[in-house]
Amino acid sequence: MPVKPSSELSGTSSVKGRILSRHTVQHSGMVWLHYYIKTSDGPILVRVPQAEYVCFCATKDLLRLQALPELAKVRQVELSLTNFNGDPVTAIYTSSSQVFRHVIRGAVDLAIPLFETDVRPEHRYLIERYIALDVEFIGQLEPQTQGELARFTATRARKSAVDIQLKAISLDFECSMSGELYSVGLYGKAMDVEYKKVIMVGSPKQISSDESTIADDQTDYIQWVADERGLILRLIDWFDEYDPDIIIGWAVVTFDLALIYRRAKLLGIELTLGRGGTVLSWKVPDKYRPETLSLPGRVVLDGIDWLKAAFYRFDSFSLESVSRALLEEGKALPSGEKGVQNRGEEITELFHHDKAALAHYNLTDSRLVWDVFKKTQLFEFALERSRLTGLELGRVGASVAAFNNLYLPHLHRAGFVAPAMAMSQGLESPGGYVMNSIPGLYKHILVLDFKSLYPSIIRTFLIDPKGLIKGLSEPEADNVDGFLGAKFSRDSPILPELIKTLSEHREEAKAEKNAPLSQAIKIIMNSLYGVLGSRGCVFHDARLASSITLRGHQIMKQTRAWIEELGYQVIYGDTDSTFVWLGQDPEDIDVDKIGQGLVKTINSQWKHKLDKEMKLACHLELEFECHYEQFFMPTLRGSTEGSKKRYVGALTNNEGELQLVFKGMEQVRSDWSPLARRIQESLYYRLFSKQDVMAFLQEVVNDLMQGKLDEELVFSKRLRRDIADYTAKSSPHVKAAKMMCDFSGSERFSKRGTKVEYLMTLNGAEPIQYRQSTIDYHYYLTRQLAPIAEPVLGLLDKRFSDIASKQMSLI
CATH class of the missing domain: 3.30.420.10 (Ribonuclease H-like superfamily/Ribonuclease H)
Structure with missing residues (x-):
């Protein structure tokens, strides 16, 4: 394995590569960190000797912790760091995973909080050095025999940038x-x-x-x-x-x-x-x-x-x-x-x-x-x-671990260790803002979206775990008010700076048309609020999460007020999107000009308001997302009240064709039959393109009752758990799966993940391959077609029962 001489240390060399896997290995009474990396010359195992397990304890609690016999086997170092209560902390180091676990269990028994016990050594070594995927290790190449995987003993490491193709x-x-x-x-x-x-x-x-x-x-x-x-x-x-x-x-x-x-x-x-x-x-x-x-x-x-x-x-x-x-x-x-x-x-x-x-x-x-x-x-x-x-390549999920990887090294350099547990005791933050809708059929609806609203709120209003702790102890003039009593320090916030860096990288990725990087950054930025709102995160505090979501409520309400002051009506709002009706169809309407004008005006007003009232730089950015030429907001079933998170919009795509967008409707839900979803899309297409809806529905009903649409009546759903673990055995797909087991004699159909395809018959749900009974067409008529047809027919002052009763009278 070729290695490069290091100019920094005499007699040393270095290897650069991409980290594939990370491990902590106990060997000869010592902890070794193993990193398998891919270099331009092939794979190599890098070993870091004399590593240690690390956690932190408030120095004032050390005397009580001395009652543990294992404490005689650990190294203790007083640090200049403090916990979130302001108490100085001492680092506890051990070269034994067994001793480390005993210390943690003993501290729990003594009700003594320990900090950062869940950060494994192989990860801590990297994140404290801001190393994520690509790395340079400095040390010595070990002797090797022919055919043996190359090994390198490292004494130092630093982040690097490599361009290596993985096989x-x-x-x-x-x-x-x-x-x-x-x-x-x-x-x-x-x-x-x-x-x-x-x-x-x-x-x-x-x-x-x-x-x-x-x-x-x-x-x-x-x-x-x-x-x-x-x-x-x-x-x-x-x-x-x-x-x-x-x-x-x-x-x-x-x-x-x-x-x-x-x-x-x-x-x-x-x-x-x-x-x-x-x-x-x-x-x-x-x-x-x-x-x-x-x-x-x-x-x-x-x-x-x-x-x-x-x-x-x-x-x-x-x-x-x-x-x-x-x-x-x-x-x-x-x-x-x-x-x-x-x-x-x-x-x-x-x-x-x-x-x-x-x-x-x-x-x-x-x-x-x-x-x-x-x-x-x-x-x-x-x-x-x-x-x-900094997550291990291949590790999916783990948004809390990702947050810690990003946040902890900055927190330590700011003089703090992470909390031992979430701060909130049962107090939770509200969700995103959802406005009561004004139902109806509209022309010319503009959708205005705040770009990355929650990350922008974090960045603008300086929302930060460390900033909260400092802000609560600072003079009021030096901080920014949040919600539920939160106050955030203006002094060197960590999370807003991380958001700033990610935002800048995303803009670069978009400019370079690097879609995977842009998407990865977007997901990470949006997950930061979710982590702060999760009890599984030690930084969780309802004051943090609420200062994001309730600020979002305030922003959405104020934005609506400003838009309506300009003479337009807001018919709906959801989390970061505002739906604006331009009014009765005027002649020669320049929709793009209106949309861009609204965006420019609102962004200017937010910038002015935040600078004048809070002395904050505004990073909120409203964008003109799209223009629905026609738009339908339904009512709740059996009510005149407008629904939420459900609508259909029609717009002209780049090919000049009418395109429908469904939100929360049966069209986008897999628990409705293929027939229902197809017919719903066809109904709205005909509605928006002014085609005959009644004649179409009549033909569909006729075909249904004559058995011509049987292939579109099959429901498909997977078991989310084993049949034995279901408490409600009346669920149609569970009943169908039970029949599959009974008729086939195989228990494999009862297992979690089984795909169940079934029809509704006169005897209830039956699997398609073992169906014994006649299809219940009346069920599909009244429970599948009627619910999706009635909102459309209501706009035309028609009733689905007129079509259905005519067909039923022919049976």
Whole structure:
């Protein structure tokens, strides 16, 4: 492993790279930090010796803490830092994880608060140095034997910037219904060159089949092994040969890696899939989750988790559904989409009779996952998120940990340690502002949005955990009033400065058209309020969260007042959006000019108001989001009161076509039938384009009652828990799942995650593959079509019952 000489220290060298995984290792009575990094010359294990577990205690409590026998085994150092109560603190260091845990438990028994006990050494070492993803270590390269992973002993580290390509592979297993491995598909692409491999149990003699859709000469990517043991051993060798940095898949942790772990354990095979011959393991036995996976030197990204982290939304996150939505391509089973319910049986059938087709199916699944990652730029998004937050590459969620990584090093340099627990005792902050709507059908509605409202409030009004503690003790003239008695210091606030830096980086990312970075920053900025409002965060304080949300209420109300003073009517407002009606349809209306004029006026008024009344620089920015040429705000069902978070807008898109936007309506809810969603979109399209609604509905009702629309009546819903754990067994999809178990004799349909497709019949919900009764068309007429049709018909002074009763009279 080539290393570069360091000009700073004689006899030392350095390595630069991208951190793949982090670990704390207890060895020979000493704590070592292990960092597997990818350098331009390949992977290397960097070891930092003589590390310690660290927490803090108020110095005044040390005497009581001396009652613990473990305290004789720790190093104590008085610091110039204080806790949020202003008490000086002492750092407690230990080189034993066991002693550290005993000290924490003992302090709990003595009711002595300890601070920052949850920050692990391998993370603290990096965040205190502002190191996130890319790093330079200074130290010495260790002697190594041929073929051994290079190792480097580091004495120092600092943040760096590197441009290193990580090597990824998409992995997917096929197995029997009982979990026995059939094959593993491996797919990747680098420099437009495809890598394809399927390791399969069997022999080339089994490849030919008269009925196979896959030609023999198209299966050269198959590597044959004698049995399941051979498959696992070959995969272990493959990992050593191909040596990927990143593994991607679909439910790749909870299914694929959990499956091979269990099968290897059953067969007594040491599963050395990590770098340097390290084993794949789980931090919590039998808990196969991304946060419990340990795979040294490699990163695992699950497609489902990362799509959700990037705020993608689908009715279903199955690979079939997502790939069809994004790639217009689905799985490669011979039966196509019709094989969904019996996919397990079909895979077994292919394994025994058409292994060429099974290999093609297996490899296609791997490729689809790869193509989804590329289409949505998830690789780039994951890298940017880690680079911004300091979270371990591949760690999804963890917004509290991300906040701590960003905030703690600045807090320590400001002279404080983090609190031991959340400050609020049951007092919670209100949610975002939602205005009572004025229902009706409108023309020319402008939507004005505050750009990143909550981050802008934090930055403008200096909302900050440290600022709150200092502000409460400062003279009133030196701070900014918040809500619930909060006061924020004007002196060097941390969180507003972090928001400023993130905002500037986001503008740069947008200018450079770096969509993954822009999206990552947006999500992180918006999560900062959520963290402060969460009891799981030690910085949680209702005064902080309320000073954000209640300030948002104030801003929205004042903005509405200013707009209405200008002669326009605000018909609705929600969190950061204001809906402005321009009035009766005037001639030659210049909507863009009005919208931009409103934005300019309101922004100027906020700037003036905050400077004059609070001596604050205003970072609130109202934007002209869109213009709905037609807009419908419904009433609550059975009421004249306007609804909230529900509307339909129509606008002309860039292609000159009428485009509908649904918010909170049945159209965007997966618990309504495909028929209801299709008809709702068609109804509003006809309403806004002035087409005949009544004739359309009459035709739909006729087709429904004649059984012509049966394929659109199927409900699809997944079990969120095992059937045995449901308390309300009357839920239609739960009843249908129970029938699936009873008729099939298989308990697999009772498990969490099972997709249940069912119809409503005269005997209630029944699964489509085991339906016994007649479809209840009256249910679909009155419970699916009527609720979505009545708001539209009400605008036309019509009633759905007129159509339905006419049809029912013909039966």
